[in-house]
Amino acid sequence: MESTIVSSRNFNAYFGTNHVVKNVSMDIPKNNIIAVMGPSGCGKTTYLRCINRMHELIPGASVQGEMLLHDEDLYSLNPILVRLKIGMVFQRPNPFPNLSIYDNVIAGYKLNGFKLSKKERDEIVEHSLQKAALWNEVKDTLHKKGTFLSGGQQQRLCIARAIAMEPEVLLMDEPTSALDPISTSSIEELMHELKKNYTLVIVTHNMQQAARVSDKTAFFFLGELVEYNDTREMFINPKDSRTQNYITGRFS
């Protein structure tokens, strides 16, 4: 039996009076990759940003309903703690430009005021870069700036930075849309490795990517969760005509 790690219950999100995520109920099983797809502006990114409480950082933004992490309402927890447990990787690789590869990986610890010994820092840096499949490429240049890396390497560095905080869930907002096909395929391979230890929720516009990497797919349309099913089943046998129209390319 798969256990649920995150679930939303009748969850809504707003920008001022603009209701952009509508009554979404969804269970996210542990150690799965969930793809969130749907046409532009349908609320995918907003929903993702509600899972680690980043939505509320935007002035005028609000939420309603329940978002649970292990059955605990994550909106009753300290938001900083939530963002440590639920890490995020963005569309464009965004390593801190003035920091070395090494300092980028442990940036979350510094920003949150954690004090670590040199040995602890070294271990976290090596372990996180190993997990992000970047260690072998950068182990001799750890003190060079992260921005010297290629786009795909920078994205893996951002994944290492997220992993360094030992999250349980990784949210990825179109993590490969700024990357070339080779870097994209290395990130997709990495996702398969990462799901052994983490639960991944990925917003993607790329249906082939959703089909390649995800266990389950959620299809959003105009803020609603129209269909949520095993990815194979959703692509072979969509239940809702809007899902079918989307996956057959009748709108994008």
Ligand SMILES: Nc1ncnc2c1ncn2[C@@H]1O[C@H](COP(=O)(O)OP(=O)(O)OP(=O)(O)O)[C@@H](O)[C@H]1O
């Ligand atoms: N910072 C913001 N302030 C106000 N409205 C916003 C903001 N960000 C998004 N919106 C609005 O919220 C709605 C949902 O946007 P969201 O970015 O979640 O959609 P999306 O499905 O991720 O779109 P895309 O695929 O184009 O990234 C849109 O109508 C958008 O205009």
